[in-house]
Amino acid sequence: MSAKEYCTASAARGGLLVVSNVPGVAFGDRVQIRDDAGNNRNGQVIRCSNEEVLIQVYEGTDDINLESTWIRFLDEPLQIALSPEILGRIFNGIGEPKDNRPPIVSSVLRPVGAGAINPAARTYPKEFIQTGVSTIDGLNSLVRGQKLPIFSGSGLPHNRLAAQIVRQAKLVDQESSFSVVFAAMGVSNTDAKFFEDAFADSGVLGNVVMFVNLADDPPIERLALPRVALTAAEYLAFDLDRHVLVVMTDLTYYAEALREVATAKGDVPSRKGYPGYLYSDLAEIYERCGRIKGRTGSITLVPVVSMPSDDITHPIPDLTGYITEGQIVLNRELHSQGIYPPVHVSSSLSRLMKDGIGKDDTRDDHPHVASQLFALYARALETRNLASIIGADELSERDRRYLQFADAFDSRFVGQKETEDRSIIDTLDLSWELLSMFPKDALSRVSETEIAKYYNPAE
Amino acid sequence: MTDTNTNTDNSNLTGTIIDINGPIVTVHMPGVRSGAQVRIGNVGLYGEVIALKGERAIVQAYESTDGICPGEAAEDLGWPLSVELGPGMMGQIFDGVQRPLENIFAQAGDRIPLGLNIVALDREKAWPFVPSDKHEPGKEIASGAILGTVQETQTVLHKVMVPPGISGELLEIAPIGEYKLDDCIARVKAKDGQVHKLKLYHRWSVRRPRPFTSRDDGVAPLITGQRVLDTFFPVLKGGKSAVPGPFGAGKTVVQQQIARWANADIVIYVGCGERGNELVDVLETFPEMTDPYTGRKLMERTLLVANTSNMPVVAREASVYVGMTMAEYYRDMGYDVVMLADSTSRWAEALREVSGRLGQMPVEEGYPAYLASRLAAIYERAGRINTLGGDKGSVTLIGAVSPPGGDFSEPVTSHTKDIIDTFWALSKELADARHYPSVDWVGSFSDHVETAAKWWSQDINKTWQARRAEALSLLSRDAELSRIVNLVGPEALSSPQRWVLEGAALIKEAVLQQNAMDSIDTFCSPAKQFELLDLVLTIYDLGAEMVELNVPIQELQELPLLGQARRLKSSYSSEQMDRFKEFRGEIDKVFNSIRLEYAKQGEAA
């Protein structure tokens, strides 16, 4: 079958275009549209029967004239051309150059909707990535091939943290750095510029591919963008054997675009108007990262998800948390106290930490130290709560120690400079300084041998 | 449904695709049956007819429909969604419609190709068949009778059964020897004169529960080696349990711990719409890990069904039935099977997705009206039963539930709660405080404490039920007192009350908390479970006595004994029970000396 051309559409609404009587169009196929002003738009078939074809138009359907729109059905899915030349380039959500440079020419064409990775083809991610950030390395360690989102809110420094991770991420004892795929959806010009500068400053720009859809770019394009970006990441990782760090921001705008199209299609809404398939749709994106048997490269994914009204139970962070392998949660209260990065360790989690830390990976005491810090901090937060009700003076001596610990933990362990690259050993040593604020008997999650080796009270 | 009597009359029915709406494809195919398996499009995607409208069949596709075009052909395969049941299942990982994923990986590489036609069970492998001496040619043989056995793995003796629905005169049974799956191992002549050639395997439709003689009551708890489950909220072999909790609360860890340590004969782990890496974790670790009961490798008694979150949604709906049918099959051999489904919420969402695409009227949060009855029907397939072969077997079904926003009042959690008999409610607060497993002792329940108590009292200790109750009451007094402290501060409490807080903290840290990643504490035998509980309560009881003698609470709080009690669980394994006896001696010594001291002071005063 060859491409089919038509010049009338029968309906347009909310980014969707309906074309009647087009037999032989396949589900998922790419569509080119030229409106009466001569502008090109791109689309994809999202429902088809002999009588009618429904097209999702990435640039939207504003100003479409039904009578004089030229529509071309290409007999192929949405795909992008790939070569090592993509590094250092900037593209839009469907893979077209956005940097006034020529398109990529290559015989490597990949459809952006990759089939699911066979679970039997995966290998379990285990290699510790040192980000230089204590709250991540010490308590919520990231490993190569993990998907670990940053849950944030408006005005919180998620971009600064993401940029710091990109700058500092490395394997211990290894200089091998990451190739970076940066996917921006619905972000402001300022934010996009911030990342560009951050990449340039740290000298990694030549090792970064950017896919950018700004706040004032067409929203439906955001639906294709993460898939396009991940297709590039897969090429870098599994064809070129690189370790790829994918930073995506902001998945909330992606999900909003999805809701917009779902509403236009008349899909049954579940929570807050988001379609019931939001979970599966997000999973299709997030699950594309990982490690594969017999392949050298890997894809590590750090998406930024802003929580509308700081609500972690909002469908977007909620469904994300159900798919990703943990989350780093930023907290407004810590932020307002001037603590950077304002990571709320209690609600943060890394599920893949267990196999990436310890004797052969970081240090033997790491798992126990982390568990002990979590336990003490949980109790310390309770104490802080209590103190805020009854006053610190009413606390017992034992409780006051917890209070001091909470403060020291926030300011010294959580807080660090944006340019501060702490080694994991520094983070663990700092942990012991904090643990040593307590008598040995209170430390039941570390072993007696570890206490003998590392316990070191200040006096 | 067996291979020998598959209908061939309509297996060549063909049709034409007329509409594609995501995974829902409408096909013009007059005469097809509802429930039939079909292959659609030029690539031959697998799907199932879920509704009929005149000459149109509505098909749900188990694979992505990208690239499929109206006008392409469809073919009726002539049978409903069914699985192959026979040796070769253990140790495997199948997808949601029982395609072998390791084989697919070997044949097709990293990604699952569309329309791949591949059989579930290896046809080339020869299995050592040992015929049963109970059946002689010429005699009658009934459905479910054991024809013989095959050593499937070192742990699992596979019993080859006459498939349900077939009975009659045994004409012939194969002698001891090696047979492939398609070899005939017996011939049975039915009443109607039809001769059935039986093989080492047969097919069974997954949406039809396998028959049994009668239901039986559960008698023994399933031992999971997890204290908060076994000691506080026991599930019986043949029970129905749900593990609801927000993301990251520990549902998967609870399920994987059960898969590792439960005293079941067979474990079927259905990864339904969850993470790929979680299945890989099982695949990579189970072949190395030793079953504490048999000393054999865990993978030998384990089977995985994987429809990860990025795999097609519709096959997710099928995966639970596929897993359950395989579970029933091993149950019918007289085994205790545990089936874990992670997560039933994703399964329910698959139902919702399909019903939404069909334009059915949603009732609550987009779910169709039949959500509750579908949930009930799948949980009803669990239970302890008398098998057709005259044995007893069980399927314990443990389903994770992932409520949106962690809200237990949502439809899937609330309907599930009405059906199950054991409820392990996971709490975000406990998980955030790294109190694992985060089973919340207030919101959880077990309907089978009485039955479990009989077992514990006989096998472990007569005072089990009383001690359990004491611990729970200590925890509830703790909750009450903590509320007071949070209002007016700790000073408002009397010494005995403060000792209650200390006792409850000890129960939480030394008994309830159990780190799955701790090499020693990951599994805790019933004997060790009771010992820990009893030791902690002994400390509490003796301490309370001291408080009565006016021993200052501070002195008791600072006893090194308390720190030691907290470390006990991860210091000594279930094999080192004598160490706990020593510790008991230590407790007595410490409290005796305090008692003496204060008695003296009392006399002096």
Ligand SMILES: Nc1ncnc2c1ncn2[C@@H]1O[C@H](COP(=O)(O)OP(=O)(O)OP(=O)(O)O)[C@@H](O)[C@H]1O
């Ligand atoms: N018993 C336990 N011991 C130690 N750690 C635990 C335990 N239970 C849970 N955890 C920790 O909590 C993390 C999250 O647990 P898990 O993956 O089981 O959550 P979940 O409820 O299945 O979440 P989701 O719904 O997102 O799948 C684990 O990766 C582990 O770090």
Ligand SMILES: [Mg+2]
């Ligand atoms: Mg889980």
